[in-house]
Amino acid sequence: MASAPQEQYIARNYWLGMLNGTLVLAGGAFIDAQAVVAVLLVDKLHASPVLVGLSSSAMFAGFMLVPLVMAPLVERAERKKPFYLASTAGRFLFLGGLVASVLLLSGRQPWLLGAVVVAMLFAYRAVIAVGLLSFYEFVAHSVPARRRGGFFAWRRTFGCVLAIGGAVVVGYLLDEARSGLSYPHNYAAIFACAMVLSGGGALAFCFVREPRMHVDRRDMGLVAKLREGWQVSRRDHTFRRLILCHVTSAMRAVASPFYVIYCLAVLGAEPKAAAVFLIAQKVTLLVTNPLWARVSDGKGNATLLRAAYALGVGAPLLALVLPWLPREAVGLAGWGVSPRWIGAVALYVLYWTANCGVMLGGVNYMMEIAPPAHRPSYMAMGRVYSGPVILCAPLLGGWLAKATGGYGLSFVLAACFAVVPAVVALGLVEPREGRQAPSDRVESTEGL
Numbered sequence: 001m002a003s004a005p006q007e008q009y010i011a012r013n014y015w016l017g018m019l020n021g022t023l024v025l026a027g028g029a030f031i032d033a034q035a036v037v038a039v040l041l042v043d044k045l046h047a048s049p050v051l052v053g054l055s056s057s058a059m060f061a062g063f064m065l066v067p068l069v070m071a072p073l074v075e076r077a078e079r080k081k082p083f084y085l086a087s088t089a090g091r092f093l094f095l096g097g098l099v100a101s102v103l104l105l106s107g108r109q110p111w112l113l114g115a116v117v118v119a120m121l122f123a124y125r126a127v128i129a130v131g132l133l134s135f136y137e138f139v140a141h142s143v144p145a146r147r148r149g150g151f152f153a154w155r156r157t158f159g160c161v162l163a164i165g166g167a168v169v170v171g172y173l174l175d176e177a178r179s180g181l182s183y184p185h186n187y188a189a190i191f192a193c194a195m196v197l198s199g200g201g202a203l204a205f206c207f208v209r210e211p212r213m214h215v216d217r218r219d220m221g222l223v224a225k226l227r228e229g230w231q232v233s234r235r236d237h238t239f240r241r242l243i244l245c246h247v248t249s250a251m252r253a254v255a256s257p258f259y260v261i262y263c264l265a266v267l268g269a270e271p272k273a274a275a276v277f278l279i280a281q282k283v284t285l286l287v288t289n290p291l292w293a294r295v296s297d298g299k300g301n302a303t304l305l306r307a308a309y310a311l312g313v314g315a316p317l318l319a320l321v322l323p324w325l326p327r328e329a330v331g332l333a334g335w336g337v338s339p340r341w342i343g344a345v346a347l348y349v350l351y352w353t354a355n356c357g358v359m360l361g362g363v364n365y366m367m368e369i370a371p372p373a374h375r376p377s378y379m380a381m382g383r384v385y386s387g388p389v390i391l392c393a394p395l396l397g398g399w400l401a402k403a404t405g406g407y408g409l410s411f412v413l414a415a416c417f418a419v420v421p422a423v424v425a426l427g428l429v430e431p432r433e434g435r436q437a438p439s440d441r442v443e444s445t446e447g448l
Contacts, residue, residue, distance in 0.1 A: 013142040013208045021155025023201025026162035030194035033059050034260040035278040042261050043271045044183055045110040053398025056257035058122035060390040066129035080134035081210045087131025088202040094124040095195035099188050106184035148364050153293030160286035171275025238369050243385045245424050250386040251417035253393035255410040262407045263344040280345050284352040292357045301365035302428040308357025309422040315351035316414035368431040
């Protein structure tokens, strides 16, 4: 049982984690891949769908693949906080570089700025990943397993409250007539807001008290770590099934970067209308995070994942029927909003409802099934399998859009791929049933 000072450190880390998540997620509204970056590339840089797909791939690839390299370093380090400090410095560096790039390169060839934006986004997400495993270790040792669903959900909920305001600011800045800021200064201001909020949130978490953690002294290189991960996936049936869900669900990214620009094209709306979808995203997360948290903490994360994967089939199907909905206001939509607008917002709400459940359930489920001594490796391997898929799927979607002159085939493929994890997740077992979760054992033996 933890001593009184240790319990105080647990509370300190818990609330710093809340502040961290709130500010970082609020900052994410200003650098959203679909509603900000994609609109910049298409509207101002006249980029092809392939570059839009590449920008999404870059953000995901840096975030998914770097943890594998970091896992052996984090496991062997007696102090894990320096990794997070380095990550925080990198966030300020690369978001600041993004602001400077937009200001300095906007008058040059559009392809040059587009390439720099993609590179900066990759670097930014990669430095986040540098501190990701140490963050998970702090959470695993500070938040009991049956409270983690609420911890992650409320971080996102508070973040979404601020992000809704951020989305309004994005819409205001993109409306050049109202804000008085024209390109590139409006986008520079947007990315500067991302730097202040996301960097500030990371800086807040740098003040956590580092708990006592297990140190893995084995000196394992990258190849050995990959071999160990492959052996784990062969030996652990539950881990293997979860990885299969991750990989097949990641294939939905064949359509993910294109939802907003597709909806704007179908609706005939101006770029500033992207803020509507950004607000819809944040309101959705605000509502669904507490609901998914109740499922996670009450029914378990296997149940959460089954429901979330099932919902994931709906968004690409709704995107396919969107052009067939009436453009003019009719019937119950007679308040000046057309059924097509309602359908566009609904598909985005459905997309983020599913994503919210998958993200929350996936992290918590992995924490519960992972042995405490090897949690960083499990968390990293969970990403390395799906990393290449997330890297290639948006590129495939962009290539298909360019080759066919539309996004229909990408949505068809996304719907087909979404069915697979919905079926596979039916076989996931609940770690809390019949045995004590590894992370619960950590809480009973290790304080802060």
